[in-house]
Amino acid sequence: MSDPNAPDETNSLPIALAAVEREIALACRDARRERDTVTLIAVSKTFGAEAIEPVLAAGQKAFGENRVQEAKAKWPALKAAHPEAELHLIGPLQSNKAKEAVALFDAIHSIDRPSICEALAKEIVRQGRAPLLFVQLNTGEEPQKAGVAPADADDFIKRCRDGYGLAISGLMCIPPVDDPPAPHFALTAKIAARNGLTLLSMGMSADFAIAIQFGATHVRVGSAIFGHRPAASPP
Template identity: 60%
Template sequence: MTTSSPDTAVASSFEAVRRRIARACRIAGRDASGVVLTAVTKTQPDEALAAALTAGQRVFGENRVQEAEAHWATRRDTPGLELRLIGPLQTNKAVEAVALFDVIETLDRPKLADALAAASTKTGRAPRVLVQVNTGAEPQKAGTLPEEADDMIAHARSLGLNVEGLMCIPPVEEAPGPHFALLRKIARRNGLSVLSMGMSGDYETAIRFGATHVRIGSALFGERN
């Protein structure tokens, strides 16, 4: 009996997830081209990254600057590659993050906005940014509170940061729909078009509420090590 190679297994997972995204878009009356699949590669081995690239994936999400540098230093010139920081960022890592990432999804406080603006001036790079909103007001979770989101967006814009949207991670014990709806409401009133919301367990719901980017890890690569 033969077993599938890692490349074949990963390619099959990508195909399955893309089919589900397309189906969710059809149900929601949306064009599937309006939803970007971000493959979450934190803690994944080099073989998984190679297999994902072979499967045609070009948008990747990483949680830590140092791990992302190790993952992508030799692949940074891959045509079409887009790296997105989806984990919390310390201000002392702002320069490294701005130098490496195309998009930083976890802007959550004025001090970090200041650091990113300074890093952009220093490096000459200006990654797009998303404001992370802590829709569940969870004390252990990063993100600006919903009632403070408008001020956070305005502050980032005043610094010249390219704020293109919002990101959230709903509480695991709650239905995600209301959280996605809240994020969409905040985005609309601030004229933002990008919504990074939905992970392996709820991305089809997120698409129904307008997600433009879904962050998928375990459904593509299996449970993290």
């Protein structure tokens, strides 16, 4: 039997979503921006359909996943039931997963190397789909983290456009955990502006209000909505 005193996740998730929405609205007000200039991406990675359904039912449309295979296992059925849902790939993409990524995702936030550009360009033409495309920056130049170094960003964006014909719409960044995020957001916004890019995917549960101050158009919020993530399954 279920525990009658256990929290009702069906109710708690929409409550958490509403709290995040209020924080975004307040941050937009403080930044003198309209609320509709910021897209909330609810990061549903590692959570099953039973956790995602209440958030969809509460009106949330954009969701973020880190892995193509995980998304492929749960999202086709969810999107069939909720055709208004948008799916964003916010984790690393391998070139051999480009076909599946273009078929499933409405936006890809993690373009960071020529092999990905080549694979995506081929599949976008072949499938006739046009997901939103973001170049991922490694603003902290962390060796263990994916992304293009800031000094290489202008040339890489130009290569994406001119060499591969990709319609890059924005930049994504994940600041180092131990750094203040504001300088990283400011740098990302500066690089985007000089390359004529209007979308900025930056800010997570702990710092999205700061990101909005620096022009974020997409904030990626997971734990503030879904809570702590389940333990990873063994490989």
